[in-house]
Amino acid sequence: MSKKIAIIGGGNLGSAIAEGLIKSKFCKAADITVTRRNTTPLKALADMGCNIHSDNKKAVKENDVIILAVKPYNFSEILQQIKSGFNPKKHILISVITGVWVKHLEEAVGKKMPLFRAMPNTAIAIQESMTCLCHSGAASDDISYVKSIFDQLGKSVMIDEQLMDAATVLGACGTAFAMRYIRANIQGGIEIGFDANTASLIAAQTVKGAAELLLQTGSHPEKEIDKVTTPKGCTIAGLNEMEHQGFSSSMIKGISASYNKIIK
Numbered sequence: 662m663s664k665k666i667a668i669i670g671g672g673n674l675g676s677a678i679a680e681g682l683i684k685s686k687f688c689k690a691a692d693i694t695v696t697r698r699n700t701t702p703l704k705a706l707a708d709m710g711c712n713i714h715s716d717n718k719k720a721v722k723e724n725d726v727i728i729l730a731v732k733p734y735n736f737s738e739i740l741q742q743i744k745s746g747f748n749p750k751k752h753i754l755i756s757v758i759t760g761v762w763v764k765h766l767e768e769a770v771g772k773k774m775p776l777f778r779a780m781p782n783t784a785i786a787i788q789e790s791m792t793c794l795c796h797s798g799a800a801s802d803d804i805s806y807v808k809s810i811f812d813q814l815g816k817s818v819m820i821d822e823q824l825m826d827a828a829t830v831l832g833a834c835g836t837a838f839a840m841r842y843i844r845a846n847i848q849g850g851i852e853i854g855f856d857a858n859t860a861s862l863i864a865a866q867t868v869k870g871a872a873e874l875l876l877q878t879g880s881h882p883e884k885e886i887d888k889v890t891t892p893k894g895c896t897i898a899g900l901n902e903m904e905h906q907g908f909s910s911s912m913i914k915g916i917s918a919s920y921n922k923i924i925k
């Protein structure tokens with residue numbers, strides 16, 4: 662029998678997870694419950710067949726997998742409300758809350774049970790997230806199951822919890838870094854003659870294609886660059902000028918700055 666999933670906190674992320682699981686046919690809409698205090702914005706999920714309400718205790722009682730998708734400041738109060746309902750033999754708890762560590766989950770739950778932290782990114786809304794996961798006290802079946810949830814919503818990888826801050830920078834902040842790179846391409850494209858819409862299409866699809874080349878073939882970026890750089894040609898001239906202006910260095914420094922900010 663498939664597990665029943667409750668998402669506590671049906672905001673941007675919680676709703677996107679529910680929608681992605683239904684669209685990917687990972688589970689039936691009737692096996693998904695989404696809670697929030699004001700349920701009006703969840704009408705679309707209700708129309709798809711999800712159970713929608715505001716009773717978190719009931720959600721824990723009636724489901725097997727509990728995904729916590731509330732803001733960090735709501736975490737303690739909600740855990741206090743629902744923790745007595747957890748059965749370690751039945752439940753798996755997954756938190757997507759930024760900055761809440763496994764030790765916080767363990768303290769708040771107050772009993773040994775399978776606990777997971779997940780760090781997805783905003784592309785989860787179109788089932789193209791990169792999600793980094795870590796766990797405490799989970800058996801291999803639970804680990805495979807939780808990974809399969811997030812594999813429906815893009816790609817996922819199990820990491821050591823010590824790397825969760827680094828995962829936030831590379832995977833979640835990374836969406837903003839990639840957007841800025843694409844925006845710069847659009848600006849350059851307009852300068853060399855394209856209208857904004859055409860430049861946006863060319864820039865976004867080109868970046869998507871480049872990423873797919875790496876994901877689908879397992880190739881190294883420099884190998885793919887070698888295929889495009891004709892000796893004395895225009896690609897290498899552009900690339901070298903970007904490097905003279907500090908392109909790779911500014912990316913690495915930006916990633917380090919984000920990381921230093923997060924670990925302070």
Ligand SMILES: NC(=O)c1ccc[n+]([C@@H]2O[C@H](COP(=O)([O-])OP(=O)(O)OC[C@H]3O[C@@H](n4cnc5c(N)ncnc54)[C@H](OP(=O)(O)O)[C@@H]3O)[C@@H](O)[C@H]2O)c1
Nearest residue numbers: 670671672673674697698699730731732733757758759783
């Ligand atoms: N967005 C992302 O891409 C992303 C990526 C990684 C991690 N995260 C983390 O994911 C979490 C959620 O982010 P978000 O962007 O989805 O925030 P959000 O849109 O504000 O969603 C949080 C939801 O929690 C609900 N909520 C508050 N108190 C509740 C309660 N007592 N019972 C049930 N639901 C309650 C709120 O609805 P009501 O006010 O109607 O109750 C709200 O819809 C955050 O901790 C964030 O750090 C987000």
